[in-house]
Amino acid sequence: MTVIIIIIIVALIFDFVNGLHDAANSIATVVSTRVLSPKQAVAWAAFFNFIAFLFFGLHVATTIGKGVVEAQAITTAVIAAGLLGAITWDLFTWYVGLPVSSSHALVGGLLGAAVTHAGFGVVIMGSWKSGFFGICLFILLSPLLGLALGYIFMNIVNWLFHNATPSKVDRHFRKLQLLSASLYSLGHGGNDAQKTMGVIAILLFSWKSKIALEAGMPPPKFEVALWIVLACHAAMGLGTLMGGWRIVKTMGQKITKLQPVGGFCAETSGAVMLFGATALGIPVSTTHTITGSIIGVGATKRLSAVRWGVAGKVIWAWILTIPAAAVVSAISYLILKHWI
Numbered sequence: 001m002t003v004i005i006i007i008i009i010v011a012l013i014f015d016f017v018n019g020l021h022d023a024a025n026s027i028a029t030v031v032s033t034r035v036l037s038p039k040q041a042v043a044w045a046a047f048f049n050f051i052a053f054l055f056f057g058l059h060v061a062t063t064i065g066k067g068v069v070e071a072q073a074i075t076t077a078v079i080a081a082g083l084l085g086a087i088t089w090d091l092f093t094w095y096v097g098l099p100v101s102s103s104h105a106l107v108g109g110l111l112g113a114a115v116t117h118a119g120f121g122v123v124i125m126g127s128w129k130s131g132f133f134g135i136c137l138f139i140l141l142s143p144l145l146g147l148a149l150g151y152i153f154m155n156i157v158n159w160l161f162h163n164a165t166p167s168k169v170d171r172h173f174r175k176l177q178l179l180s181a182s183l184y185s186l187g188h189g190g191n192d193a194q195k196t197m198g199v200i201a202i203l204l205f206s207w208k209s210k211i212a213l214e215a216g217m218p219p220p221k222f223e224v225a226l227w228i229v230l231a232c233h234a235a236m237g238l239g240t241l242m243g244g245w246r247i248v249k250t251m252g253q254k255i256t257k258l259q260p261v262g263g264f265c266a267e268t269s270g271a272v273m274l275f276g277a278t279a280l281g282i283p284v285s286t287t288h289t290i291t292g293s294i295i296g297v298g299a300t301k302r303l304s305a306v307r308w309g310v311a312g313k314v315i316w317a318w319i320l321t322i323p324a325a326a327v328v329s330a331i332s333y334l335i336l337k338h339w340i
Contacts, residue, residue, distance in 0.1 A: 003076050004204070004207055007079055007083070008203070009082070012231060013200075014086055014102075014196055014323065015082050015235035018102040018236055018239060019236035020239040021090045021093070029263035032263070046238070046241045047185075048185035049188060049233065050070060050236075051189075051233075052186050052188075052190040053190075053233050054121040056191075056278050058194060058229070059281030060195065060282070060283050061194040062222075063281045064194070065197075065205070066198075068114075068131065069114040070121075070124060071179050071209075073114040075117065075340075077339075078315075079203045081109070081113035081332035081333035084328065084332040085108065085263050085326065087323050088328045090107075093317060095223035101285035102192065103283055104325075108323065108324070108326040108329070109329040111123060111132070112333070116334065135283060138277070142277070142288045142292065143285075143295075143318075145273055146269055146288070146293040149272060149293060150295070150296025151299055153265040153268055153269050154300040155300055156260055161261075173260040173264045175262075180263070180264045183268065183276070187242075187274025187278065189236060191277060192285075196232045198224070200232070201223065203220070208220040258294070266294045269297075270289045296313065
């Protein structure tokens with residue numbers, strides 16, 4: 001039981017790092033447009049990250065818990081190594097200021113450890129919205145859909161306000177950006193926190209199943225307890241309060257220059273994507289989604305308004321996330337299996 005408690009603590013540390021790393025997704029636009037100060041923005045995002053459990057079901061948690069690798073491949077060493085792989089990659093990319101996906105780092109970590117433990121046969125390929133195939137599909141689709149929505153929303157707003165003065169537009173959208181930032185933070189908390197919930201739930205399910213088997217009892221039901229939900233949202237909220245200033249700079253300033261109207265359109269399009277994906281139980285990347293939305297907004301001015309060199313580095317980091325986290329977790333598993 002002590003090992004289980006330690007691994008749950010490590011999982012909550014991952015959620016804290018997720019909040020620290022992905023805080024930029026929620027606040028980069030609202031900070032770069034100077035609608036809120038950095039301290040105000042992280043407090044705003046942390047609050048909506050925490051209350052997200054009131055608005056969403058637990059479909060994403062179930063997908064992560066039961067839809068990435070087969071249950072028989074889940075051991076305490078696999079979970080611990082998977083979390084270490086994800087945390088290591090998150091901290092490295094946070095240090096260098098690259099906005100990568102904590103979600104895909106977690107998936108890569110679980111895959112690397114599970115495959116090292118039991119071979120490639122334990123990977124659940126799934127369908128378009130589940131399993132490894134669905135996750136890989138939305139690595140491509142989430143930034144493209146975010147880009148398309150950001151481009152469409154920005155063009156609609158430009159058309160609706162084409163006769164308004166810049167100062168009037170700025171004044172209105174400074175207020176509206178508070179709404180869009182809160183919606184995006186709700187979507188972030190609703191989708192991202194659920195991934196760690198799924199990991200903790202499958203860990204406890206595996207542990208209880210082992211006890212039931214040894215006692216000759218029927219296997220337990222997979223469920224995500226309320227305390228898991230609250231603990232994960234609290235850990236992510238605390239991480240968000242710490243901010244992620246290196247990534248904020250990349251997201252809010254280096255990809256394209258944003259005004260409040262652009263920040264509103266990027267956050268709103270990102271929120272629409274996250275709400276839809278969470279309702280379907282699809283674990284998408286909040287990082288990919290908001291980055292695509294920011295690029296879409298910038299492209300409405302002119303293609304040269306997007307700094308494609310920076311965007312290219314971000315995309316390369318996305319491509320490397322799953323394999324890099326998998327490699328670290330595989331090495332971690334080879335070490336931990338002798339101890340756990």
